[in-house]
Amino acid sequence: MRIVVAMSGGVDSSVAAALLAEQGHDVIGLSMQLYAQNGGQFGSCCTLDDLNDARRVASTLGFPHYILNLEERFHETVISNFVHEYASGRTPLPCAHCNSDLKFSTLLERARGFGSESVATGHYARIEQSAEGRWRLKRSVDRDKDQSYFLFSLTQEQLASAVFPVGSLSKPAVRAEAHRLGLAVADKPDSQEICFVPDGDYAAFVASRTPDARAGAIVDDSGRTLATHEGVHRFTIGQRKGLGIATGMPLYVVKIDAESGDVTVGPRSALERSTLTASAVNWVSVDAPSTWLRVSAQIRHRHRAAAGRVRALDGHRAEFEFDDPQAAVTPGQAVVFYDEDVVVGGGWIE
């Protein structure tokens, strides 16, 4: 069967492609060029070197490889949202948008044009089909590398077309496979940063794209001004460093009001929330639950899912109540509901 593999040039997608090729699939490697390669803006993922790595892996394994220029589409679907979210006082999650709006959308369309009904990636997550035919998304067996959090917004149709060959392997096992197959990328370091902001300076990236970013005041919970700041995009909920305030006790960003420009700080206890609401909720393993459902909720990539209950609201929204209050519930990040390893659904924190 012909199958397109989205290849970043990293070890995970390389091994994904290799495993499929070894199983006898007719593999086509596609790499996406997502931002200018000639302006000196080299990120940690999909730079010219990474594209060359992908090409070398394809050539080693003997299948065709092409590079698609999806710069325009990436800008429309991922970068503009990223900038808008930060400028609105929220903390975006671009990788999730890239998965649902680019890899399993535009790239999948292209794949179909090339005779492949699915797109395989190097994501650490698992997809299963239930007896009733419903597609389910599960955490990777490597809990530490699990990326299901970034995939919650895939629809049933998208899940049906997604293949994650390394989702049932641990990272060390993936590297071992890469060595066994003689892939040049076997020891390549994992990518860490958001790919299109290579130096990690999100504030500068956003500021250069929203020249009118709102300056404002840093205030305490009584509204008293403690300092001024150069724009709400420089802050994220729970942030402690870089506030420019010297007080006796540690202060954290607890609220960002993009309208007024006010950034409210307070003690750690002020960060805690026991409820949240989410929008654009995608229900994966169940139909939208009209009554309370016991699940656990993960509110950022490195968060241990916390127990509570969820129910659907009108307009593709949902509300969640934590059993124990959680710190730094951050608007713009995803909340993903799990039943053990199974993704129940997820949405964007309001």
Next chain:
Amino acid sequence: MRIYLDHNATTPPSDAVVQRMVAVLRDEFGNPSSVHHFGQRAKAIIDEARSAVAALIGADPGDVVFTGGGTEGDNLAIRGIAEALEPSGRKHLIATTIEHEAVLNTLKALARRGWKTTLLPVDESGIVSPDALRSAITDDTALVSVMHANNEIGTVQPIAELAAIARERRAVFHTDAVQSAGKIPIDVKALGVDLLSISAHKFYGPKGVGALWIRRGVRLQAPLTGGKQERSRRAGTENVAGIAGMGVAAREAIAKMGSEGTRLAALRDRLEDGILRNVTGTALNGVRSARVPNTTNISFDRTEAESLLIALDLEGVAVSTGSACSSGTLEPSHVLKAMGLPPHRTQNSLRFSLGAANTDADIDRVIAVMPGIVEKLRSLTRTPVRA
């Protein structure tokens, strides 16, 4: 069976070329600059190749300089003239908007060093008007560079007329004939140019070898410094086997040009008509008159050229678009842009360039698979495509 329709990118070396090159590599290892027997044999091989290449372009062998390819020839011509004429105070260079990057980026580099540059526009058929040159050229113009045939659309420029205008103003005239050499007859004297660059691998010779013809008496300051090879115009030990291969390719091109040109033009016209007739929303880029016989360029509405190229490759049909960027992705064609085509056509166009191995059956197959591939891609596209 794969069908190769990308001969303007490169051609497969002919059997005779490969045989000759292998024989020279194995048996004639001498350095042409050496005084002894081995050097003399190598020198003789180069001389023989020089005569063959000169014959291809109607030149005297003594005015042909072997280079490392078309790009190097263009650089040697433009930088060489610019440097030689710099003391004269002529600080203006003219080229066209549809030149190859070898010319465009060389002009850009010189512009950064203070040279004034002008790029002449082309009309919608891709032709440079002599009037445009007349109004752009001044007494400060050192060099005019206009390509003979365009690599993307195959259009042949009125070089003789343009060169005459340059001559009146005492400007040096260079033509990049990389895409015309071996495809159509070239006579440097009839063209009236001062410099003409060609590349072996575009006419069934090896890669990494080319030639620059320099009219006797034209002074040029070689940018590459070193030994006195090629009359001090191209320093460095000669690529003897490559040059020998180029010589064989030139002889073969001279022998076959007439009949092969007629054959390829008929195949090309049939391919072009077949696609334009059988695939909806297609249009020819450029004009049917005044082009090299092997090239056509067609735009496909509501179809990303990038996807179409890949889908065709997976079907075993190798074509290309305009220029590829450093990563290998495709960029809108600067040539089609310069012709004033709208964005959807500059991004949704394919170049088909035919050559020796192509047969009637190849063309039939391409015409047969094309409509289905295009329709499939169009039907799957939900995300917006420039329409």
